[in-house]
Amino acid sequence: MKLNVLVTGAAGRTGRLVLENLLSDKDTFEPRGLVRSFEKAKESLEDHYAKLEPVLVEGDVTRPDTLVSPMTGIEALVILVSAVPKMHPPVDGQPPSFYFEKGGMPETVDWIGAKNQIDLAKRLGVSHVLLVGSMGSSNDNDPLNRVGDGNILRFKRKAEQYLIDSGLTYTIVNPGGLRNEPAGERELLVGRNDELFSIYSRSACSIPRADVARIVVSALTAEDARNKAFDVVGRPKGDGIPTADVSALFATTGPTL
Numbered sequence: 001m002k003l004n005v006l007v008t009g010a011a012g013r014t015g016r017l018v019l020e021n022l023l024s025d026k027d028t029f030e031p032r033g034l035v036r037s038f039e040k041a042k043e044s045l046e047d048h049y050a051k052l053e054p055v056l057v058e059g060d061v062t063r064p065d066t067l068v069s070p071m072t073g074i075e076a077l078v079i080l081v082s083a084v085p086k087m088h089p090p091v092d093g094q095p096p097s098f099y100f101e102k103g104g105m106p107e108t109v110d111w112i113g114a115k116n117q118i119d120l121a122k123r124l125g126v127s128h129v130l131l132v133g134s135m136g137s138s139n140d141n142d143p144l145n146r147v148g149d150g151n152i153l154r155f156k157r158k159a160e161q162y163l164i165d166s167g168l169t170y171t172i173v174n175p176g177g178l179r180n181e182p183a184g185e186r187e188l189l190v191g192r193n194d195e196l197f198s199i200y201s202r203s204a205c206s207i208p209r210a211d212v213a214r215i216v217v218s219a220l221t222a223e224d225a226r227n228k229a230f231d232v233v234g235r236p237k238g239d240g241i242p243t244a245d246v247s248a249l250f251a252t253t254g255p256t257l
């Protein structure tokens, strides 16, 4: 029996990698990917669109009615949507400033949007919900909360807690800063509640999106990834031994406190 999985945010930079990894394991997964519009996905997915198009469905996480059909019949849900800040045109001598588009504030997308998906997952009997959040969310004063006055990490944390309290089986993966680099070149480390920030500098707490995608896909079938929330970063290239088997990471983190 194959696992029916929906990846939301499938036209995003990590969502696309997750969907491609799922599609490459045809014996295990029957995936589909939710995008806001086929037209926009065609632009952002570029050369990847043609391969993914047969499994794409449209929906908007802020409109629960649009999620019912895409989520019907799935056994696992991967939440990879996020509000995305835009930069105001630069002004000489001023630091860069950011805003969120109308309808795209973190409260609407990262909190209400996640809640919509979790509520529907519960109603439809989805067995496992995997949420990708972000490191930094344990600290309300994190500078990312000030970007575009969006409190993005605060709302991501709120969604995490809602999922934990939902009674659904969950896995929460909170990566450090995301890099567009290949997978498998770094030693990966897991931690909890941002403790890795006190061991490594903030700038060193980063990880390739492709490694996050490997972890997400592995967590879908790993028993010991269930009901856990953990942070993950990659050590600088050349430090340590690159992590070949990401499933071994799950055993090194305990259940959520």
Ligand code: NAP
Residues within 6 Å of the ligand: 008, 009, 010, 011, 012, 013, 014, 015, 035, 036, 037, 040, 041, 044, 059, 060, 061, 062, 080, 081, 082, 083, 084, 109, 113, 132, 133, 134, 135, 174, 175, 176, 177, 178, 179, 209
């Ligand atoms: P991304 O490329 O920014 O993709 C986000 C996706 O969310 C986009 O495809 C977007 O769709 C979708 N989305 C936004 N609003 C939506 C809505 N209302 N309905 C449906 N889809 C919606 O993602 P990423 O940079 O790979 O990040 C993946 C996750 O890791 C995010 O949760 C992010 O916050 C988190 N993270 C990021 C960093 C970092 O350094 N950037 C660090 C740690 C964690 P459209 O394509 O239609 O716009």
